[in-house]
Amino acid sequence: MTLANDTVRLSYLQAIVEAQREEMRRDENVILMGEDIAVYGAQSLFEEFDGTRLRNTPISENSFVGVGVGAALTGLRPIVDLTIASFCYLASDQLINQAAKLRFMTGGQLSVPLVVRTSTFYNNRTAAQHADRPYPLFMNTPGLKILAPATASDAKGMLKAAVRDDDPVVIFEDINLWNKKEDVPVDPDVLAPIGKALVRREGSDVTIVSVAGCLPHALKAAEVLAERGISAEVIDLRTIAPLDSETILNSVARTGRLIVADNSHKVGSVASEIAAMVCEEGFDTLRRPVRRVTAPQVHVPYNGTLEKQLFVTRDKIVSAVETLD
């Protein structure tokens, strides 16, 4: 017997597998599809569930995402593993023109309870065609819910919430977090809510909004800043769309300063949207200009020394905060 507050030590990646296992046990309409899932990612699920609900797909990203949409329209709750986030471009027609639009275009007759999981493969020496963090592109599409969990508990709880949601959800996982372990709730009904950011560390001098895998860097930056007498509040965004504007605005209303840490490219980034939103709706509370800490507007190089310099680090966040004095 498990108790409501029991936890188990799991990595971010193990937490994802457990979420899938629990949701497949809970609801027989949950299926899992993707390339090579029988070998990578879902091996242990094949021991428990038969091949009817687990589909190793051919390399046809646009179509197998669309197959997930069609299955979602007709009674299933598919989880489609799109493996690497740069593959989203191949599937973007089915994601944007079908999954995101079909409910609206049919006047609410249909719903698309689809989950697309995909991993951002940056800092991994895979070069520019495998290393994108393309969530801002999809943030610009109404109808999609975009999640970016930064902890093992959220990786589990948000995936489970996504499976139970009746709309299309895209989850951007982060391979830099895959091995990070944490005590994760055992209770299969513990969900992490969609659309709610979380204050991971309270502070009063500056708000650091962290997008996706920036969280460990933002928390470390807050420690360094504390040693320097600066009290930083760290908000883990968790959901990119819909944006939890309220949590961000409430924090900035107290701190008067905002840094957004986001590993997507700077132009049209999630950081850009948050900066614009705060300038429109919280301008009176800002005491200093908003700063974005993002990847620059160049492609990800193969060379590891150069690649590491592209992304958000503790020190970049600290430096950005220090420019606000």
Added chain:
Amino acid sequence: MSLDSDRQLEAFRRMVRIRLFEEALIAHNPVGHLSIGHEAAIVGACMALRDDDYVTGTHRSHGHPIGKGAEIGPLMAEIFGRRTGICKGLGGSMHLTDARMGLICESAIVGGGFPLATGAGLSAQVRGTDQVSLCFFGDGATNQGTFGESINMAAIWKLPVIYFCENNGYAVTTPVATSHGQPDIARRADGFGIPGVAVDGQDVEAVHAVVAQAVARARQGEGPTLIEARTYRFDEHSNRLAIPIEYRSQDEIEYHRRERDPVALYRAVLCERGRQQECEAVENEVRETIDAAVASARESPEPEWADLWDNMYASPPGPEHARGDRK
């Protein structure tokens, strides 16, 4: 698996419904891609399906719900952009999707329906029902990647899907002959290890027979079939589209209108079987239905600003959804 006497008249009724629906649009609201010429292909295919079978369609969408037996009023209101339309005036002419009749998508992205129909077939298989899914597409769509990708998945998983090509010979103005390495579309099935059948798309009973056979195969778990119905579009790609060149000859168009009109051909068959009076009764009844639908659509209200927000999500994401803009 041939159509019995009642079903023959029902097939004729649905064909006439499509024809008069489209003629009403030419007269009253000239928007859209008309299905005149395609009636036998569409109705023959739909008559082989059950109400709970799934259908995906195309930008040339009007015929599909009518062929599947949908109510005319909400379809007409949709084309007029009204709130009483089947999609509340948010989808329109290229997207006449009546989910009550098993339609799950009318995609105006060419080839967009292949994966969706395949997914509906997967869903039926996983849920253990004997439903099938029928995917309407045009000859142009066979050059999209989703054609091969999706049929391949249906083939390896033996999904209950019928891929039904309304081959009217032209992708807008581009002929099949100059855009297809293998212009015999049914033969493309060989590449996926599934049956491919070509049929006269102007003969509703012939179409029904081949689709019924494919449906039976699919229900028995034997997998998908590719069907190519050779048909002809009597009007231009869409109403009001300027066509600066003569990409098909007037003789060709006139020949099809005169000799290959599917509604006239089937009417002649039924009259030969002594059913002229019944045909006339159907025609009168459909004319009244269409006239009433146009009158009702004209008087119906337009959708409201709030409808834009109310139709976005099945699980609304809370107050953050459209802060400010909604008002």
